[in-house]
Amino acid sequence: MRFGNLREIVDGFIxxxxxxxxxxxxHLIPFAAAHEIIRQGRRDLHLIxxxxxxxxxxxxxxxxxxxxxxxxxxxxxxxxxYRLRDAVEHDWPGPLEIHEHSHAGMAAAYxxxxxxxxFGVLRGYAGTDLPGVNAQIRSVTCPYTGETLATVPxxxxxxxxxxxxxxxxxxxxxxxxxxxxxxxxALAARTLLVTVEHVVDSIGAAMNAIVLPHWVVTAIAVxxxxxxxxxxxGHYARDNAFYLEWDTIARDRQTFARWMQQHVLxxxxxxxxxxxxxxxxx
Amino acid sequence: MxxxxxxxxxxxxxxxxxxxxxxxxxxxxxxAAANLARLTRAPDIVLIYESGTIGTKPDVLPLSIGDGxxxxxxxxxxxxxxxxxxxxxxxxxxxxxxxAAQIDRHGNLNTTVIGDYAHPxxxxxxxxxxxxxxxxxxxTFIVLKQSPRSFVKRLDFRSSAGFLGGxxxxxxxxxxxxxxxxxxxxxxxxxxxxxTRELTLVARYQNVGVEQIVAATGWPLAVAANVxxxxxxxxxxxxxxxxxxxxxxxxxAQTRRATIAGVA
Numbered sequence: 395m396r397f398g399n400l401r402e403i404v405d406g407f408i409x410x411x412x413x414x415x416x417x418x419x420x421h422l423i424p425f426a427a428a429h430e431i432i433r434q435g436r437r438d439l440h441l442i443x444x445x446x447x448x449x450x451x452x453x454x455x456x457x458x459x460x461x462x463x464x465x466x467x468x469x470x471x472x473x474x475x476y477r478l479r480d481a482v483e484h485d486w487p488g489p490l491e492i493h494e495h496s497h498a499g500m501a502a503a504y505x506x507x508x509x510x511x512x513f514g515v516l517r518g519y520a521g522t523d524l525p526g527v528n529a530q531i532r533s534v535t536c537p538y539t540g541e542t543l544a545t546v547p548x549x550x551x552x553x554x555x556x557x558x559x560x561x562x563x564x565x566x567x568x569x570x571x572x573x574x575x576x577x578x579x580a581l582a583a584r585t586l587l588v589t590v591e592h593v594v595d596s597i598g599a600a601m602n603a604i605v606l607p608h609w610v611v612t613a614i615a616v617x618x619x620x621x622x623x624x625x626x627x628g629h630y631a632r633d634n635a636f637y638l639e640w641d642t643i644a645r646d647r648q649t650f651a652r653w654m655q656q657h658v659l660x661x662x663x664x665x666x667x668x669x670x671x672x673x674x675x676x
Numbered sequence: 677m678x679x680x681x682x683x684x685x686x687x688x689x690x691x692x693x694x695x696x697x698x699x700x701x702x703x704x705x706x707x708a709a710a711n712l713a714r715l716t717r718a719p720d721i722v723l724i725y726e727s728g729t730i731g732t733k734p735d736v737l738p739l740s741i742g743d744g745x746x747x748x749x750x751x752x753x754x755x756x757x758x759x760x761x762x763x764x765x766x767x768x769x770x771x772x773x774x775x776a777a778q779i780d781r782h783g784n785l786n787t788t789v790i791g792d793y794a795h796p797x798x799x800x801x802x803x804x805x806x807x808x809x810x811x812x813x814x815x816t817f818i819v820l821k822q823s824p825r826s827f828v829k830r831l832d833f834r835s836s837a838g839f840l841g842g843x844x845x846x847x848x849x850x851x852x853x854x855x856x857x858x859x860x861x862x863x864x865x866x867x868x869x870x871x872t873r874e875l876t877l878v879a880r881y882q883n884v885g886v887e888q889i890v891a892a893t894g895w896p897l898a899v900a901a902n903v904x905x906x907x908x909x910x911x912x913x914x915x916x917x918x919x920x921x922x923x924x925x926x927x928x929a930q931t932r933r934a935t936i937a938g939v940a
Binding site (some may be wrong): 419420421438439444464465466467468470471472474475478479482483494496498501502504505516518519520521522523524527541542571572573574575577578604625627629631632634635637638 | 704726727729738739741743744746747753755756760764765788793794795796797798799801802804806807810812813833835836837840846849850852855922927928929
């Protein structure tokens with residue numbers, strides 16, 4: 395485990411063509427890290443996330459992705475992810491290979507990945523058309539009962555990137571609030587990169603808290619408000635107004651490109667990104 | 677008090693839930709209805725959102741399924757793989773409350789694509805938690821607006837199983853839940869026939885004619901011999917729903933300046 399700045403960490407660990415999971419179920423979405431990957435112009439990534447959310451809408455729209463593994467691809471409570479739609483419907487800015495699951499299927503795949511098992515098993519996908527369009531959804535016969543159960547291959551990303559509230563100086567990482575499949579995605583990965591709100595002397599975790607011990611963490615960058623416009627419980631709220639605004643920004647290719655230029659590509663780092671939005675709101 | 681068809685739909689859906697019921701809630705009308713039930717007739721209802729929040733009591737409706745409000749007011753917040761395995765798959769959910777873009781006559785749902793899967797005319801968000809909710813909740817209630825575009829003869833994609841082709845086909849799947857037991861729309865109420873499992877119109881709202889509902893359905897709709905009339909909203913139901921919606925609107929419109937205050 396080592397601490398570094400986000401630019402160096404992305405430069406050091408993210409390569410074109412990698413399989414990357416950036417988890418956080420609505421909460422703690424690692425926007426700062428995604429924006430840095432966009433700035434550094436990474437391409438041909440296979441992106442994994444249960445809910446692609448605005449973070450992957452941006453990465454897909456800007457051309458970082460060749461493939462997407464996901465289970466629900468909307469703007470939560472608002473509607474469409476228009477950049478994802480444009481990629482699937484019109485191959486813009488390029489074709490996007492999709493591997494589609496249900497949430498339960500993705501959760502089983504991460505859990506298997508974390509346990510280094512070859513596949514996850516569930517009573518799932520029954521009576522749906524999903525196995526017909528995703529050849530990775532298969533089945534197995536239970537050796538004890540004879541029941542047919544659905545299987546999904548383990549997800550083992552090259553890199554998982556998370557945002558968390560807290561790290562201590564040793565690099566132990568603590569996650570509070572809605573934790574999604576972050577722990578599973580973290581332990582399933584070969585490399586684990588984390589951005590945190592702050593570093594403290596003592597992690598102060600309750601006995602059963604979600605803590606990722608320093609020796610499973612590859613690198614940490616301190617990025618205050620690194621999950622914005624999603625949120626970090628105890629630090630700042632989800633910017634629901636921005637999620638509503640994104641509907642207009644992402645709907646049109648040019649509007650999207652201008653927004654990304656102004657707020658991501660022309661900014662040096664996440665602090666500048668936040669500053670541009672703050673100026674706009676003022 | 678006058679009311680809109682959307683308000684009637686939400687209120688009719690809320691009336692389905694009972695005190696103590698354990699309900700797995702989707703975003704949108706299901707979430708509004710479940711919270712309306714909690715604020716009126718069923719204060720001890722247990723609401724579960726797939727983000728892992730169990731027993732949540734939000735003061736405003738969440739915009740996303742993982743808003744902080746849900747976690748702060750929950751009895752417990754569990755990891756997401758757990759919510760789908762230990763809670764849903766294990767059969768601990770009384771009611772799965774689902775919406776959809778398309779439904780067919782046997783209560784199967786599409787939330788995935790309009791058109792061909794590989795080259796869709798419209799790519800929708802996808803299935804999310806619904807395929808397993810549809811299988812493992814003891815029963816599901818479905819709520820969506822009724823029109824020939826949403827009530828279709830043939831789904832473009834089956835995202836979640838209802839009664840499949842009808843009759844005993846669902847039972848043959850060997851899944852735990854009984855499937856869709858009621859469909860609430862902005863025009864009336866449909867229930868599956870006990871044998872064929874075909875959705876049948878059993879009730880309509882005041883001022884909505886049976887012909888209007890038949891015309892809003894993309895297949896020849898089965899109509900019960902005796903179509904009941906749903907009681908209109910009470911003043912209490914309307915006041916509580918409107919207060920909830922207004923609190924929610926104000927909360928979601930909070931400006932970014934407020935949200936990122938303290939950054940500079």
